[in-house]
Amino acid sequence: MGSSRRGRLVAGTALAIVLALAAWTLLGPDRVMRGRVSGVKLLGLDRPFPEGGRYPGDPYVGSHVCAECHPGETATHAGSGHARTLRPAGDRELARRLDGMDVEDPERPGVRWRYGYREGELHVERTEGRRVEDLVIQYAFGSGHHATTFLTVVDPAFPEVLEHRLTYFAREQSMGLTPGHRAGVGMAGVGERGGALIGDDARNCFGCHTTQLSAPPGRSIDPATMIPTVSCERCHGPGRAHHDAARRGSQAGAPELRLPFGPGRYSTDALLRLCGDCHRHPSKIDPARIRPDNPNLARFQPVGLLQSRCLIESGGSLDCVTCHDPHARASSDHAKYRAVCIACHAAPDGGCPKSPAGDCVECHMPRLDAGQHVLFADHWIRATRPEMRQPPSPELRPDLRRLR
Ligand code: HEC
Ligand code: HEC
Numbered sequence: 480m481g482s483s484r485r486g487r488l489v490a491g492t493a494l495a496i497v498l499a500l501a502a503w504t505l506l507g508p509d510r511v512m513r514g515r516v517s518g519v520k521l522l523g524l525d526r527p528f529p530e531g532g533r534y535p536g537d538p539y540v541g542s543h544v545c546a547e548c549h550p551g552e553t554a555t556h557a558g559s560g561h562a563r564t565l566r567p568a569g570d571r572e573l574a575r576r577l578d579g580m581d582v583e584d585p586e587r588p589g590v591r592w593r594y595g596y597r598e599g600e601l602h603v604e605r606t607e608g609r610r611v612e613d614l615v616i617q618y619a620f621g622s623g624h625h626a627t628t629f630l631t632v633v634d635p636a637f638p639e640v641l642e643h644r645l646t647y648f649a650r651e652q653s654m655g656l657t658p659g660h661r662a663g664v665g666m667a668g669v670g671e672r673g674g675a676l677i678g679d680d681a682r683n684c685f686g687c688h689t690t691q692l693s694a695p696p697g698r699s700i701d702p703a704t705m706i707p708t709v710s711c712e713r714c715h716g717p718g719r720a721h722h723d724a725a726r727r728g729s730q731a732g733a734p735e736l737r738l739p740f741g742p743g744r745y746s747t748d749a750l751l752r753l754c755g756d757c758h759r760h761p762s763k764i765d766p767a768r769i770r771p772d773n774p775n776l777a778r779f780q781p782v783g784l785l786q787s788r789c790l791i792e793s794g795g796s797l798d799c800v801t802c803h804d805p806h807a808r809a810s811s812d813h814a815k816y817r818a819v820c821i822a823c824h825a826a827p828d829g830g831c832p833k834s835p836a837g838d839c840v841e842c843h844m845p846r847l848d849a850g851q852h853v854l855f856a857d858h859w860i861r862a863t864r865p866e867m868r869q870p871p872s873p874e875l876r877p878d879l880r881r882l883r
């Protein structure tokens with residue numbers, strides 16, 4: 480073979496490679512991968528709580544040990560939203576159902592989202608023109624009773640979190656915009672992939688859906704020590720001393736067995752503050768928003784109940800536990816709630832002038848649209864007000880996710 484022929488061959492091959500590369504750059508997909516690829520494992524869900532604690536002197540024991548002596552509360556709690564409100568996305572049955580689903584962006588023409596379930600992980604591919612981004616979805620927030628929002632931790636130390644743009648809504652059985660991400664709402668940090676939450680916003684998001692964010696408590700989001708979901712020790716406090724005393728044979732009534740929110744040993748105020756830590760307490764929201772014509776307040780049950788004359792004028796004998804088992808989902812049996820109303824509003828004197836035989840809840844605790852795709856029962860119990868069923872006035876319309 481002559482050297483000039485070989486030279487032409489080499490040049491030709493090189494040219495072909497350059498052309499192929501150019502074509503690939505111009506026409507082929509531009510792939511970007513984001514999010515840590517390591518699967519998330521969480522204490523109590525995928526891993527046992529370490530017997531000696533997560534560190535020396537750890538006051539928490541993990542809820543699984545409570546089951547042995549409190550099987551009733553444990554069984555009820557297991558079926559509640561509290562017990563399932565934060566899980567690794569790949570663990571959810573939903574991840575398998577979403578596999579292969581391809582949806583158009585609700586607002587941006589030409590943008591598509593395609594879900595894939597691979598090796599225990601949920602991914603979403605965002606395609607815009609030739610640009611394809613593969614995002615690993617780490618966490619699923621929400622039990623799924625109403626909605627599931629996805630999160631990816633971008634930087635666990637700072638921390639920074641991506642709240643994904645699309646949320647799964649159970650009622651519609653489909654993906655829709657995450658509340659607050661609509662164009663024009665003006666929520667800070669919202670971009671084409673979703674919302675960037677940094678610092679306290681990222682911590683608070685996990686904070687209301689966990690028992691403890693990290694141990695020892697710090698600034699970061701630490702999946703290795705996080706106690707996920709609203710579990711026993713979120714409401715009753717760390718259980719190690721209680722557990723050890725019970726093991727030593729302490730009997731019912733012994734002071735060393737007492738825990739926060741043991742029956743009959745807490746005030747209405749303390750209970751409303753406990754539930755209000757997450758369901759919102761008036762001390763946590765702008766007083767200017769606490770107005771009778773603000774339907775968004777329906778989402779904040781402690782705020783509503785604290786405005787009601789039923790609570791204000793009943794001398795501290797009404798709180799969340801009067802109507803709800805704190806270990807269970809809210810019952811949908813209105814006859815049970817009616818019995819609670821009647822216990823205070825007995826006919827003929829205290830009864831209803833309008834409909835004493837009717838469903839009290841239907842008229843006095845109507846379900847209102849708080850702009851979250853989900854209707855909430857108004858806990859500001861009062862005489863019905865037709866104006867509440869109208870769309871909110873413009874100054875009340877901003878999405879309340881901002882209040883987190
Ligand atoms: C650490 C935060 C936190 C605390 C404290 C808390 N909750 Fe919740 N609660 C949540 C979250 C998060 C959900 C949503 C669960 C889900 O994903 O379905 C929820 C859901 C509920 C539901 C179920 C709603 C439904 O769909 O039926 C009820 C009822 C409820 N909480 C009542 C209470 C009561 C009563 C208290 C006080 C005794 C309380 N919660 C304290 C965070 C909390
Ligand atoms: C101040 C506490 C608080 C913060 C902060 C918070 N949540 Fe929640 N979240 C709740 C409570 C309470 C509920 C249950 C009632 C409701 O929907 O308001 C809930 C419900 C939900 C649900 C619906 C669950 C269902 O199926 O009923 C999702 C999804 C959710 N939160 C995701 C998030 C995400 C994602 C963040 C952070 C970006 C966040 N939450 C921040 C308290 C909080």
Ligand code: HEC
Pocket residue numbers: 542545546549552553554556557561709710711712713714715740741742743750800805806
């Ligand atoms: C959302 C907050 C919350 C969570 C989560 C929670 N509890 Fe409770 N628990 C309460 C409150 C409030 C009471 C008091 C109820 C009352 O006075 O009727 C209570 C009462 C109890 C009691 C006393 C019952 C009695 O009447 O003697 C036990 C035992 C108990 N809880 C165990 C548990 C266990 C075990 C878990 C986890 C599986 C758990 N709790 C999760 C709020 C909670």
Ligand code: HEC
Pocket residue numbers: 540541542544545546547548549711712715717718719721722725726729730731732736737738739740741742744
């Ligand atoms: C080895 C058995 C045992 C274990 C494990 C145990 N408890 Fe108890 N618990 C008891 C006994 C005994 C009492 C007192 C009798 C009673 O009131 O039922 C009690 C009472 C309680 C009460 C009421 C406290 C009060 O002030 O009146 C709560 C709340 C409670 N336990 C929660 C928990 C939680 C949460 C866990 C898990 C972290 C747990 N227990 C683990 C045995 C146990």
Ligand code: HEC
Pocket residue numbers: 788789790792793796797801816817819820821822823824829839840843844860861862863
């Ligand atoms: C712990 C006792 C108690 C319970 C439980 C209770 N209420 Fe009341 N309620 C009161 C008191 C006290 C007042 C104020 C005096 C009055 O009107 O009787 C009141 C007032 C009202 C008012 C008039 C409020 C206003 O601002 O005009 C309505 C309507 C009402 N209750 C409906 C209900 C309904 C419906 C329920 C059940 C979902 C209920 N209440 C449960 C004690 C209670």
Ligand code: HEC
Pocket residue numbers: 751754755758780781782784797798799800801802803809810811812816819840844854855856857858
């Ligand atoms: C007078 C009775 C009553 C009291 C007190 C009460 N609730 Fe409710 N709650 C209801 C009713 C009724 C519903 C709607 C049930 C249904 O229709 O499915 C409900 C539903 C809920 C839901 C589910 C979301 C929704 O709106 O359907 C949550 C969460 C909740 N309540 C939390 C609380 C908290 C927290 C407190 C204490 C601040 C509280 N509730 C006090 C009667 C009550």
Ligand code: HEC
Pocket residue numbers: 817820821824829830831832833834835836837838839840841842843862863
């Ligand atoms: C069909 C709707 C409807 C039902 C069902 C209903 N109410 Fe009413 N209720 C009203 C209306 C409307 C008013 C205001 C009447 C007025 O101001 O003339 C009212 C007023 C009241 C008041 C205030 C009375 C006063 O003196 O100011 C109480 C208390 C009350 N209802 C309790 C109840 C209870 C308890 C139940 C269930 C047993 C119930 N209501 C069922 C519509 C209803």
